[in-house]
Amino acid sequence: MSDQSDIICALGVAPVFSAAAEAARRIDFLKRYLANSQLSTYVLGISGGVDSLTAALLAQRAVIELRAEAYEARFIAVRLPYGQQADEHDAQAALAVITPDELATVNIKAAADAMMQELLWAGLQPADSGQEDFLLGNIKARQRMIAQYALAGRWRGLVIGTDHAAEAVMGFFTKHGDGAADILPLAGLNKRRVRALARHLGAPEHLVSKIPTADLETNAPMRPDEDAYGVTYEQIDDFLEGKSIAANAHDLIVRAYKATAHKRSLPIAADS
Numbered sequence: 155m156s157d158q159s160d161i162i163c164a165l166g167v168a169p170v171f172s173a174a175a176e177a178a179r180r181i182d183f184l185k186r187y188l189a190n191s192q193l194s195t196y197v198l199g200i201s202g203g204v205d206s207l208t209a210a211l212l213a214q215r216a217v218i219e220l221r222a223e224a225y226e227a228r229f230i231a232v233r234l235p236y237g238q239q240a241d242e243h244d245a246q247a248a249l250a251v252i253t254p255d256e257l258a259t260v261n262i263k264a265a266a267d268a269m270m271q272e273l274l275w276a277g278l279q280p281a282d283s284g285q286e287d288f289l290l291g292n293i294k295a296r297q298r299m300i301a302q303y304a305l306a307g308r309w310r311g312l313v314i315g316t317d318h319a320a321e322a323v324m325g326f327f328t329k330h331g332d333g334a335a336d337i338l339p340l341a342g343l344n345k346r347r348v349r350a351l352a353r354h355l356g357a358p359e360h361l362v363s364k365i366p367t368a369d370l371e372t373n374a375p376m377r378p379d380e381d382a383y384g385v386t387y388e389q390i391d392d393f394l395e396g397k398s399i400a401a402n403a404h405d406l407i408v409r410a411y412k413a414t415a416h417k418r419s420l421p422i423a424a425d426s
């Protein structure tokens with residue numbers, strides 16, 4: 155097997171895709187897992203991006219269907235801005251289509267900044283302001299998970315993660331930050347399939363086709379993920395569908411996948 159087919163298989167990307175069938179299957183998966191766990195709440199951060207919008211639309215439908223079957227379930231959407239967010243209007247537009255059972259808003263700025271300040275006092279000594287901003291970005295992502303796990307702990311809930319194959323292959327997430335979650339309803343999808351699911355679930359086109367951004371760097375708000383990757387989502391998506399792409403892009407994706415293996419596994423354990 156080639157690297158490409160190994161990766162497609164490891165990330166569970168299906169050879170064929172139907173938005174209607176995938177939406178139904180993934181809603182059913184969320185329903186069954188919550189009910190089998192005898193828990194009552196799904197919790198998910200809503201950023202204004204298409205991944206959290208899609209996962210939230212699946213989750214809200216799942217809890218509505220569970221309630222119709224006499225199982226008490228609800229969905230809590232969580233806004234987690236770092237101060238004032240540049241695309242707050244997109245987050246609000248997302249909430250307007252999701253219509254979550256509940257909304258909690260937690261500004262993570264004070265907590266994230268306090269942690270960075272304590273680290274600086276403790277002698278963190280970032281190499282430069284760019285590295286300090288990068289490290290703060292990962293603190294923001296982890297701070298968001300702290301908030302979501304507190305809500306899940308209070309309300310017998312599960313935290314939804316938005317990882318999918320196009321981010322997983324690049325290892326483009328913060329370990330134990332947005333990479334830490336209980337359940338991944340978008341697993342195995344590439345980015346264009348996430349968008350197709352969002353469209354199928356009734357998301358407005360400007361959010362479906364929005365440029366993906368981790369938006370973690372204070373010094374570069376809304377920086378497109380593709381700037382950091384050096385390849386496009388079109389190339390990543392084609393790669394994950396088994397298509398042939400430019401050799402340099404192919405090699406970059408395979409290298410990123412191999413270098414980030416530790417982020418997709420449990421902690422590396424000593425031999426017993």
Ligand SMILES: Nc1ncnc2c1ncn2[C@@H]1O[C@H](COP(=O)(O)OP(=O)(O)OC[C@H]2O[C@@H]([n+]3cccc(C(=O)O)c3)[C@H](O)[C@@H]2O)[C@@H](O)[C@H]1O
Nearest residue numbers: 292295325326327328329331332367368370379382416422
């Ligand atoms: N070989 C190895 N075996 C086991 N563990 C290893 C390791 N190499 C590093 N590590 C550990 O992993 C750490 C590095 O991982 P991590 O802390 O995640 O940091 P890192 O991968 O350096 O940064 C996270 C990247 O993901 C991007 N991101 C984050 C969050 C959200 C999104 C988004 O798209 O929304 C994107 C972010 O922009 C940044 O480029 C190291 O500090 C070390 O502790």
Ligand SMILES: Nc1ncnc2c1ncn2[C@@H]1O[C@H](COP(=O)(O)OP(=O)(O)OP(=O)(O)O)[C@@H](O)[C@H]1O
Nearest residue numbers: 199200201203204205206234235316332366367368
């Ligand atoms: N400002 C935020 N408020 C609430 N949740 C957030 C915020 N930023 C990130 N998140 C959470 O972290 C996840 C990872 O961010 P990521 O950027 O990969 O996804 P997205 O913003 O939903 O979509 P896209 O990748 O297209 O920008 C989000 O799906 C969301 O659950």
Ligand SMILES: [Mg+2]
Nearest residue numbers: 201203367368
């Ligand atoms: Mg985003």
